[in-house]
Amino acid sequence: MKLMAGNSNLPLARAIAGYLEIPLTDASVRRFADEEIFIEIHENVRGEDVFLVQSTSFPANDNLMELLIGIDALRRASARRITAVIPYFGYARQDRKPGPRTPISAKLVANLITEAGANRVLSVDLHAGQIQGFFDIPTDNLYAAPVMAADILARYGDKDLMVVSPDVGGVVRARALAKRLDNAPLAIVDKRRERPGESEVMNIIGDVKGRACVLIDDIVDSGGTLCNAAQALMDAGARSVAAYITHGVLSGGAVARVDNSALTELVITDTILPTDATMDSQRIRVLTVAPLIGEAVRRIADESSVSSLFD
Ligand code: R5P
Numbered sequence: 001m002k003l004m005a006g007n008s009n010l011p012l013a014r015a016i017a018g019y020l021e022i023p024l025t026d027a028s029v030r031r032f033a034d035e036e037i038f039i040e041i042h043e044n045v046r047g048e049d050v051f052l053v054q055s056t057s058f059p060a061n062d063n064l065m066e067l068l069i070g071i072d073a074l075r076r077a078s079a080r081r082i083t084a085v086i087p088y089f090g091y092a093r094q095d096r097k098p099g100p101r102t103p104i105s106a107k108l109v110a111n112l113i114t115e116a117g118a119n120r121v122l123s124v125d126l127h128a129g130q131i132q133g134f135f136d137i138p139t140d141n142l143y144a145a146p147v148m149a150a151d152i153l154a155r156y157g158d159k160d161l162m163v164v165s166p167d168v169g170g171v172v173r174a175r176a177l178a179k180r181l182d183n184a185p186l187a188i189v190d191k192r193r194e195r196p197g198e199s200e201v202m203n204i205i206g207d208v209k210g211r212a213c214v215l216i217d218d219i220v221d222s223g224g225t226l227c228n229a230a231q232a233l234m235d236a237g238a239r240s241v242a243a244y245i246t247h248g249v250l251s252g253g254a255v256a257r258v259d260n261s262a263l264t265e266l267v268i269t270d271t272i273l274p275t276d277a278t279m280d281s282q283r284i285r286v287l288t289v290a291p292l293i294g295e296a297v298r299r300i301a302d303e304s305s306v307s308s309l310f311d
Helices: 010-020 060-076 105-116 129-134 145-156 168-180 224-235 254-259 276-280 290-301
Strands: 002-005 027-031 037-041 049-053 081-086 120-124 139-142 161-165 186-192 201-205 212-220 240-248 265-269 284-287
Touching: 002 010, 010 049, 010 290, 027 060, 037 060, 049 060, 049 290, 060 081, 060 105, 081 290, 105 129, 120 290, 129 139, 139 290, 145 168, 145 212, 145 240, 145 265, 145 284, 161 168, 168 186, 168 212, 186 224, 201 224, 212 224, 224 240, 224 254, 276 284
Parallel strands: 002 049, 049 081, 081 120, 120 139, 161 186, 161 212, 212 240, 240 265, 265 284
Antiparallel strands: 027 037, 186 201
């Protein structure tokens, strides 16, 4: 087995390598003057089972291109099997046509990865489970839920806990996590614009009065969904609101928005390399998914069950 890393999240790749007790494959990524990407693998990978770790996070297009070129380099170097390990699969939110004459970019990206030569894909908390079906190659979708559940129980287990989905679309994910938290009760934030041009109304489905609320989501990008939901919960009488969100995209002024929000804390994972602003925030904490991904890689290499990781 070989583990190779792109540049999107080297600390995570190194931590996965540490878990597996193997070195990262010696490879270099260079840029031509016009920013074209060039990858060179400095050791033999012929006949090897290779796992290439690369999140397609910001800058999404550069990181995606680096992933595709890395896969191509491995294929032309005669790797036996190439698994694209994509802890954060960017473009996932474009998984359907929101209107006429719009693309389904998640499907296009899946096609590109397959066409480049990947034999398998391994990702974490895909935005929608059906994205697995966009790939015509085996695709494992890991869940950060066990990592989060352990932390939530340690921090909030003795409080009057309530799991909350920040929108109707996230209910399945929130319910799955609530199940791991001794079947904690579930509330839903229902965001509605009653009439065009009027501001959004946040209806809370469920009684959150006096509860320690934990918001669950897959992505925090601008932080708008999250911070508005936190405020609506506090207005509805919640005792406190924390958030556990797998992918900390945190673009633009998101960190400042979180720092000035009603949240007591935001907990993300390291599927995306945290920025300096994120690391400096007093309200944001990062959990690692390196052992989870490392164990899944080990099981794929051993041809043993990955789903049993979540039993
Ligand atoms: C949407 O379906 C996702 O699950 C997130 O709720 C969304 O991407 C968060 O975006 P933002 O932080 O920009 O509100």
